[in-house]
Structure formats: structure tokens, C-alpha cells
Amino acid sequence: MPVICGKFLKVFLVASVFITLSFIDVAAAEDKNPCASKNIPIRKNAIKDSVALKEMGIKLWGSTAMGTSGTACGTCHPDGAGLKKEPFPKYIKMPDDIVTMDQMINFCMVNPMKGKPLKWNSQEMTALAGYITVNAKDGATAPVNPCGMKNPCASKNPCGMK
Ligand code: HEC
DSSP, X not given: OHHHHHHHHHHHHHHHHHHHHHHHHHHHHHHHOGGGSSOOOSSSSOOOOHHHHHHHHHHHHTOGGGSSSSOOHHHHSGGGTTXXXXXXXXXXXXXXXXXXXXHHHHHHHHTTSOXXXXXXXXXXXXXXXXXXXXXXXXXXXXXXXXXXXXXXXXXXXXXXXX
């Protein structure tokens, strides 16, 4: 009798180890596959309305409240002037570097606009990227230089406005 009991115990223990291992395996596989979980939000307020996003992009493009230099994106890029169709990442002279679209948005946010860089997952970043994508043109004209300066982005206040 004790021998049978011992055997049974052994089988039980071995089986339980295997069962536990198989659960760990499944958990590990789910970790490896990010698509196994349902939704992984990138921000608190998801954007679902593309028309509203487009309107937000147009509004931000014309807003001088984005930075502190008194300029808007549209001051230098009226109707998307200077936005070239050639896809990012690409070389841009002003930063003298190859940059992504988001990096260029923040470059202009920080330098000519004298504002804070936008967060990677902000609605503003998405809205401006939308505006740029829609308004980029083949053979785009150069950005406007609102102050007639040699380098509109080198000075603290590109337009001498308050
Ligand atoms: C004071 C003028 C000025 C303001 C304001 C300005 N930019 Fe620019 N931006 C430029 C200039 C000049 C260039 C061209 C740089 C070059 O080619 O060397 C440029 C280039 C760009 C480009 C790259 C275009 C391309 O396809 O080559 C993007 C994108 C851009 N700006 C976005 C923005 C955004 C977004 C804002 C507002 C947050 C903004 N800019 C505000 C002057 C400005």
C-alpha cells in the first residue's frame, strides 16, 4: 500500500510540474506577442475623428500660442509653404541633419517658435503631422522669412514681436 501511494505521489508531482510549466509557457508566449492583448492606448484621449483632427491641425498651424516668439507655423509656412513632398526622414539644412517629421516639428517648435517640444504621443503632434502630410507639395516654395533676416531661427525672437 505505501509503495502504491508513493508512486501515485510521484506521478502527481511530475504531472503538476508539467502543468505549471505549460502555463508559464503560455504566459511567456503572450508577453512575446504584443498583438495577443486587445488595445494598448498610446494616450489618454485617443483620436478617432479624422475630420476633427484635420481641423485641429489647421487651427494649430495658425496659432501663435504654440510658442513664445509671436509666430505661428503658418507665419513662415503659409498654406504649407516649404513643406516638401519628399518623405521623411530626410536631410534638412537648418538642423544640418537627417530628421524624422516629428523631429522637424519639434525643431521648429523649439527654435523659430521658441516653444516647448511636443510630446511624442500628444494630439498636437499627430495633428501637425497630419497638416504637413496633407499640405506637402512637389516643388514646394521656400518657407517665408517673416522678418527678412538671414537666419530667422538664429535669433531669440525671430520677428522682434512681443
Ligand atoms: C520663423 C520661421 C519658421 C517658423 C515659425 C516655423 N518654421 Fe518650419 N521651417 C522654417 C524654415 C526656414 C525651414 C526650412 C529649413 C531648411 O530647409 O533648411 C522649415 C522647415 C520645416 C519643415 C521641413 C519641411 C520640408 O519638407 O523640408 C517642417 C516639417 C516644419 N518646418 C514644420 C514647422 C512647424 C510644425 C512649425 C510650427 C510649430 C514651424 N515649422 C514653424 C521656418 C519656420
